[in-house]
Amino acid sequence: MPLHFELVTPAKLVRSEDVHMVVVPGSEGEFGVLEGHAPFMSTIRDGAVQVYASANAAPEVIQVRGGFAEVNEKGLTVLAEHVEG
Amino acid sequence: MPSLKELKGRINSVKSTQKITKAKQMVAAAKLRRAQSAAEAARPYASRLTAVMASLAGKVSGSAAPRLLAGTGSDQRNLLVVVNTDKGLCGGLNSNLVKAAKAKARELQAEGKSIEFYLVGKKGRAPLKRDYAKQITGGFDTSTVKTPGFDEAEAIADELMAMFEDGKFDVAHLIYPTFKSALAQEPTVNQLIPVPAPEETIAADAVVDYEPGEEEILEELLPRYVRTQVFGALLEREASEQGASMTAMDNATRNAGELIQKLTIQYNRSRQAAITTELIEIIAGAEAL
Numbered sequence: 001m002p003l004h005f006e007l008v009t010p011a012k013l014v015r016s017e018d019v020h021m022v023v024v025p026g027s028e029g030e031f032g033v034l035e036g037h038a039p040f041m042s043t044i045r046d047g048a049v050q051v052y053a054s055a056n057a058a059p060e061v062i063q064v065r066g067g068f069a070e071v072n073e074k075g076l077t078v079l080a081e082h083v084e085g
Numbered sequence: 086m087p088s089l090k091e092l093k094g095r096i097n098s099v100k101s102t103q104k105i106t107k108a109k110q111m112v113a114a115a116k117l118r119r120a121q122s123a124a125e126a127a128r129p130y131a132s133r134l135t136a137v138m139a140s141l142a143g144k145v146s147g148s149a150a151p152r153l154l155a156g157t158g159s160d161q162r163n164l165l166v167v168v169n170t171d172k173g174l175c176g177g178l179n180s181n182l183v184k185a186a187k188a189k190a191r192e193l194q195a196e197g198k199s200i201e202f203y204l205v206g207k208k209g210r211a212p213l214k215r216d217y218a219k220q221i222t223g224g225f226d227t228s229t230v231k232t233p234g235f236d237e238a239e240a241i242a243d244e245l246m247a248m249f250e251d252g253k254f255d256v257a258h259l260i261y262p263t264f265k266s267a268l269a270q271e272p273t274v275n276q277l278i279p280v281p282a283p284e285e286t287i288a289a290d291a292v293v294d295y296e297p298g299e300e301e302i303l304e305e306l307l308p309r310y311v312r313t314q315v316f317g318a319l320l321e322r323e324a325s326e327q328g329a330s331m332t333a334m335d336n337a338t339r340n341a342g343e344l345i346q347k348l349t350i351q352y353n354r355s356r357q358a359a360i361t362t363e364l365i366e367i368i369a370g371a372e373a374l
Contacts, residue, residue, distance in 0.1 A: 006129075008129050008130045008133060009130060009235075010127055010130045010131075010235045010238075010312075010313055010316050011123070011126060011127060011234065011235055012126040012127070013126065013129045013130075026296060027296070027297065028296050028297060038292075038294065039292065039293040039294065040293065040294045040295075040296070041137070041293055041294070041295050041296070041302060042295070042296035042297075042302075043296075043297070043301070043302055043305050066309075067309075068137075068302065068305065068306070070133075070137060072293075077133060079130060079133055079134060079137075079309075081235070081239075081309065081312075082235075
């Protein structure tokens with residue numbers, strides 16, 4: 001079962017896809033989210049979100065500024081005010 | 086009866102007006118599509134944010150709630166944030182907004198509360214200045230950019246929140262047009278600050294971990310929520326402006342067409358009358374010989 005990952009900015013829905021793992025720069029440290037993660041919510045600091053499409057693939061890096069991440073039973077949602085690249 | 090030359094001049098001038106209104110109508114139609122898709126693209130963020138707010142606001146309440154949620158404890162000083170368009174040629178859109186703003190202002194004043202205005206966009210300034218010249222305290226000019234985006238919304242929201250922190254007002258209301266269709270745009274009045282508590286708080290059955298804490302997250306979230314509200318208002322304004330402009334220009338083009346038809350008939354009648362008179366003169370002259 002892959003992890004459903006959504007990256008949303010005020011202007012648009014940037015990503016909505018199934019991935020293996022996402023590493024999020026939380027304000028109290030980076031954390032990786034795999035499928036079946038416990039419900040969790042954290043603010044994020046400015047930094048890079050790393051998206052691993054599969055277990056061995058090189059991560060895709062997306063720079064985000066300002067926002068927070070929410071993990072629930074449906075997957076991971078990152079709400080960011082600005083996304084670069 | 087105007088002369089033939091005058092009539093011809095008038096027909097030509099109405100024709101060129103029609104050309105302008107038709108061009109504006111087509112531009113508005115093209116822009117409307119873009120504005121609508123922008124408004125739709127913004128929806129996921131707003132709905133997610135509202136959902137998270139609802140789940141958090143239920144948990145953090147009472148004295149622990151941040152000021153943006155709890156308010157100052159008074160509702161005496163009201164700030165009306167009126168979002169108008171920058172350009173005209175969009176029918177009654179702006180006058181409807183101003184009317185709604187004035188109605189709200191009168192309602193608040195009747196309750197003995199003081200009001201102030203914060204104006205976004207150019208078009209509302211003059212009519213509001215006529216009645217409330219002293220109450221206009223600030224404004225934001227969106228006419229410098231082509232399409233106001235999130236950066237402008239951020240700037241407006243940050244200024245409002247700074248004013249709130251400085252204790253310049255207790256309650257802020259946001260007045261903006263809601264886009265229903267190209268034919269209907271409704272002025273809407275929403276409370277912006279303090280953030281109205283969500284009507285239904287979602288009771289999360291799962292135990293959610295919060296990092297850092299619930300209050301810290303909520304504190305981070307509220308300014309974002311205010312910004313999103315302002316951004317939403319800007320997007321709605323954009324769509325409403327184009328919709329109203331399209332309808333108004335369609336009407337104007339049709340009116341111009343009718344006017345041209347009427348004038349052309351009048352022109353032809355007077356031309357025929359002139360020819361007939363001339364003929365009669367010639368015939369009468371020939372008979373007299």
